Amino acid sequence: MRKITLFLAFVGLVIVVAIGFLSEKNIELTTLMKLQEKYPIKEVKSADHSKFPILQKKFNSPNDITKACLSCHNNSGLEILHTSHWNWSRDEYIEGKGIVSFGKKNGMNSFCIGVQGSEKSCAKCHIGNGMHLKEFSYDKEEFIDCLICHDQTETYAKASNQGGLPISTLDFNKIAQSVGKPKRTNCGVCHFYGGGGNNVKHGDLEKSMFYPTRKTDIHMGTDGADMQCVDCHVTEHHNIKGKMFSLSSMNQNRVYCEDCHTNSPHEKKILNEHTYKVACQTCHIPVYAKVNSTKTWWDWSTAGKLKDGKPYFEEDSLGNHNYLSIKGSFKWERNLTPEYAWFNGTASHYLEGDIIEDTTKPYMLNPLSGEYRDAGSKIIPLKVMRTNQPFDPVNKILIQPFLYSDKKGEGAYWKDFDWQSSSREGMKKAGLPYSGKYTFIKTEMNWPLNHMVSDKESSLKCNDCHTRNNGRLASLTDFYMPGRDRSEYVDLMATIVLLLSLLGVLGHGAIRVFFALSRKERG
Amino acid sequence: MKMKKVYVYRSFERFWHWLQAVLIIFLAFTGFEIHGSYSFLGFEDAVYYHSLSSYLLGILIVFAVFWHFSTGEWKQYVPSSKNMRAQLNYYLLGIFKNAPHPTKKTVLSKLNPLQKFTYFNLKVVLIPLAVISGLLYMFYRYPQGNQIDALNIDSLEIIAVIHTIAAYSLVAFLIVHVYLITTGETITSNLRAMMTGYEELEDEDAEENYEEDKEEK
Structure with missing residues (x-):
C-alpha cells in the first residue's frame, strides 16, 4: 500500500514538473509575435456617419461639406490650421540659418523646382479647396478639404489645375457619409504622385503601394499585415508623426522602426549591436522602386523642343516619359540600390535667395547632418535625385520659373516655352531678383528611404558591406569597417616580413641539406 | 656520451601546446578572412567561429597560466644572455657542420637562450597583445552618448590594426617555429618529443660518471 502511494506520488510529481516545464516555453512571446497579433485586428468605427442628417443634405460647395464636418468636430479645424499639410510651411531651426519658415510654399527642389506662381496646378495636392481663390486664406477653416484624407469610398478626387477643388460631379453625400480613418489610398493620391507623376519623387512610395504584396512591403502587404x-504615422489631433527630410529640418516628431520593434529585435547579439550605428532601413530596404521606375535624373535644359509648334513627349522601353517639352529629359530606373549616408536627424535646406558660389560640382539642396563620431548618427539608405535646373549666374541664385498658367502670353513656361519670360515672371512672383541672364546648374537632393521594407530573407547580408571592394558602404570612409578596411602599410610590411621568414627558413634548410649531402659524399 | 630517454613534456604541457597550436592556426584562418584577405567561410561564419575559438583560447590561456605558476615552469622562460652568442653561432654556422648543440637540454632547462628570449616575448608581449586587442575588438562600443568620455575609444581602427600586426607576427613566428622543429638531435626528435613527451637526452648521470671516470684515469 505504502509502495503504491509512493509510486503515485512520484508519478504525480513527474507529471506536474513535466507540465510546468513544457508549458513554460509557450509563455514568452517575442516583440514580433506580439506585433503580428496586434496589427491584423481591424478597428470598428465608433460612429456611422451615414446616419447623420447634416450629411444627407445637399451640399452647394466644397466649403459646405467642411462646415458640416466642423459643426461636430469643432476643434479639428483649428488643429488643421497648425499643420504643415495645410500651411505648406513650418517654423524650423536650421543650423547656420536660424529659425526659418520653410516648406512647399517657399522651398526649391530638384523636381518641379517650386510651387510659387503655379499654385493653381500644384495645389491639387493641398488639403484645401481652392488655394488660388481670392477668398482663400490660411486662417479660414472652411477651406479645409476634409474628404481628401477621410473619404473611404475611394471615389473622391481633386480636379486638375483647380487649386485643389474637387471634381464637381462627384456624389458628395455618399463620400461625406463614408468618412473614416485615412487609408493608404487617401495618403497615396498625393504622396505617391509628388513631382507630377507616379513615383517621380520618393522611389519607395508609388501606386503599387495602394495594394502592395508582402514582397514589395512587408508591413503594408495585403497578403500580410495589410x-x-x-x-506607423500615428496621428493625434491631426499631428501626423513622421518626417521627410526633403523639407524637414529638425530631429523631432519622427517615426522610428524601434517604436514597435525595439532596438534589439534580432536573435543575434552582433546584429543588435549594429543598431547603434546602422538604421534598420539600411539592411531591411536593400532595394527600392521594386515595381515601377522612379525618376533619377531630370534635365530642364533640354525642355522647350516643339513638334509642329506643339509640345510632345517620348517614352522609354518601360513606358516612362523620358522627354517632355514642358519639363525636359529624364532618366527612370527601377530595382535600384540605395546610396548611403550618416544622418543624425537634422537637415539643412537651400532657401530661396541663397547664393551658390561653387558651380563646378553638383549643389546639394538638402544636405543631411551626421558622421561616424556623432553619437546620434546612423547610416541610412537614400535615393539621390540629380538634376540640371535653371540658375541666375549673375545673382548666383536658383531660378524659380513661372511654370503653370491657364493662358498663353503670361510668361508661364508650360504655355510659352520661353525661359527668359518664365524666369522673369517666376522670380517676380517669388519676390526674388533676376538679372536677366539664365543658365543651368547641376543639383542633388537626398530622399531618405523608409518604405518598401523587404522580408528578412531579402535583407542585406554581412558580405554586402564587409567586403574589401565595391561594398554597399564603400562611399562612407570616415570609420574603420572590418572586412573592408585595413592598413595597407601594415599589410605590405607584414607581407615582406612573412616572405623573408619563409625565404630564410627555406634557405637555411637548403644549406643544411647541401652540407649534409656533401658530408655523406666525403664519407 | 650516453643518451637516455627522458620524460620532458608532461601531458598537460603537450595538450596545452597542441590545442593552442590548433586554435591559433584556426584563428588566423578565420581572422584573415575577416581581414578581407580571402573569402572562404563567408564573413558571418568567419566572425562566428573566430569569436568561438577565441573564447576557447581564452579558457586555455587561463589554465596555462595557472599551470606555469603552479609547476614553476615559468622559470624556464626567464630570458638569459648566457650562451646567447654561442647559440646564435650554432644556428648560423655550427648547424651546417654538424657541430654539437651548444646548450644542453635537460628537464630543468628545456630551452636554449634564443628560445627563452623568443618564448618570453611570445608569452609576455605578442600573445597578450593579440588577446587584449582581440578583447577590445570584440567588446568595442561605437562612440555613444551618456557614457564616460575618457573611456570611449573613438575608432576601431587602432584596435584592428594592432590586432592585425599581432596576427601577422604570430604567423611569422609559426613559420620559423615549424622550421626550427627540425633542428633537434635528429630532424624529428623535437616533434616526437612534443607528441609523446619523451626525448633522447644526454644522460646527466652518465655524463657525470663519465667526467668522474676521466678524472680517475
Missing part, C-alpha cells in the same frame, strides 16, 4: 500609413 498595415495602413497611419498605423
